[in-house]
Amino acid sequence: MQLALNSPLDMHLHLRDEAMLNIVAPLSAKSFAAAIIMPNLVPPITTIAALKAYKERIMIATKGEKFTPLMTLFFQDSYDYDFLKEAKEYISAIKLYPAGITTNSEGGVSGIDSESLKMTLDAMSELKIPLLIHGETNGFVMDREKEFVPVYEELAKNFPNLTIVMEHITTKDSVEALDRHKNLYATITLHHLLITLDDVAGGMLEPHLFCKPIAKRPEDREALLKVALEAHPKVMFGSDSAPHPQHAKESCGCAAGVFTAPIALPVLAELFAHHDKLDNLQAFVSDNAQRIYDFRPEKKEVILEDAPSTVPAIYDTVVPMYAGKEIGWSIKSVS
């Protein structure tokens, strides 16, 4: 069996910087036509100069591949209309992190309320810049996303012309919120379609499956899988592929993030084929995002086939999901 995907998009990607950028960026660029690039570097990307320089480094790291980095700024409530009007030329979205909630988010927003963010969110609404949110409170780890849903809903209600993307959703609660607000959208990762907390901590502890938001309950995974497989028009694939060097994952105090970029498309194909929903993969990995972001990627065709392949044990210093294991599909060609 084969599947041709047109211009697959990764709508949530961490490329990091420097040596790590050079390891991981080519792996995404190989199979995706474009990707939304997260701005949580150290320090975070908050100026147009930093953004342009980062984009330049990404272009160098992915040279020779047909790949467009869709840049984002790290949200600050000081961004005003004039700044955003200038920035709009260079960015596809702005990413908001609650302060301290995940890797390199220390400079994020402390109190998320419509009043304090009004100036910036009004400007983004007018300029049609999507707001991407890592939606977690600092509550109990299994409740953080559920507790954040009312924040999403308040923002969606108070800024009806703002496109709000609930990033890497992991719960039934977030899935249910999607249909309550016309301007709420979501990305879903590969790993949250595949694993629950059982896979992280139900047997031995598995650091390479530890991520934020943490994988949740079986009924949550089912809810995510349902909207992904049907390619619900408001959901998009976003890998949240988040590389860390092996030593940072396999030591005490393991860093959060699952590295899936190089395996994402074949494993998605295997998953959709398994559920007899292969026809919906094009919408999930590209068409929905094109419509939501009002963006037309360069044409890039990826042919996938149900030929087993073995996932490398490591990419330089980074251990991918399913390292060393056989997966049922592979990439046949990219053109």
Added chain:
Amino acid sequence: MQLALNSPLDMHLHLRDEAMLNIVAPLSAKSFAAAIIMPNLVPPITTIAALKAYKERIMIATKGEKFTPLMTLFFQDSYDYDFLKEAKEYISAIKLYPAGITTNSEGGVSGIDSESLKMTLDAMSELKIPLLIHGETNGFVMDREKEFVPVYEELAKNFPNLTIVMEHITTKDSVEALDRHKNLYATITLHHLLITLDDVAGGMLEPHLFCKPIAKRPEDREALLKVALEAHPKVMFGSDSAPHPQHAKESCGCAAGVFTAPIALPVLAELFAHHDKLDNLQAFVSDNAQRIYDFRPEKKEVILEDAPSTVPAIYDTVVPMYAGKEIGWSIKSVS
């Protein structure tokens, strides 16, 4: 402030064997008068000969300390009255593991129902041998103990003269079951009084706090803390101190278990003092267990005081809970 404890008991302890036994047994023997020793060696302790030989090795490892290892057999549904009558002289309890549920439990019981276990449990009831159970199903990791509560209840109802100890309980559900059946008791660990899943996976991943059953929700910890601090007459301290070599904890596929034996008494004193319940610690760490097991330990007095001490970073190859951190209390003397 000082507190004198008379004959503190650890009613759930893993001493392992060989080199590890020689590292950890002296640390428990130093501050506890006696301990219930878990039988999940490789292979598990299922014969009187193996039990006597293991006890002998423990006696050698703890030589010079006033310490009684209270031995247990690894439950088998083939144990009959005659075998148990002979075994009773050497054992304090029998430990039942559902098959494959935790470290070295592969030889455990596959189906736990009153009918198939009747011969053995009737004999244990008549001989007054307590049944200790690791109560987890093989369901979703956060639900395993809750799902097991009906099994506890069925056994308690069908074997009313059998003393059943729900080992290392971690949930509000188990706490609530305690008062519904006169023959249901429980041990509670130190770490489950202190941590929730947040401490294991809410920030970075913390392998040294990963254990089975996994630490649960804040409301579960509150329920455990409540019955421990009031020294509920049916609960006993059982550390479930479970050493693994550092490399097995800090690598991919980290083994389950928290090593608390050497810090248990000072940290318990600090916790009870913090809640102004120091007067109840004697019952929680000794008197309740003496009554439930109908056992009188040798006299051993442990004086604790609120003088800060620093937990060693490692005991030979084993990293303890709170490694390298300061705790508020210490052991002043043992006699």
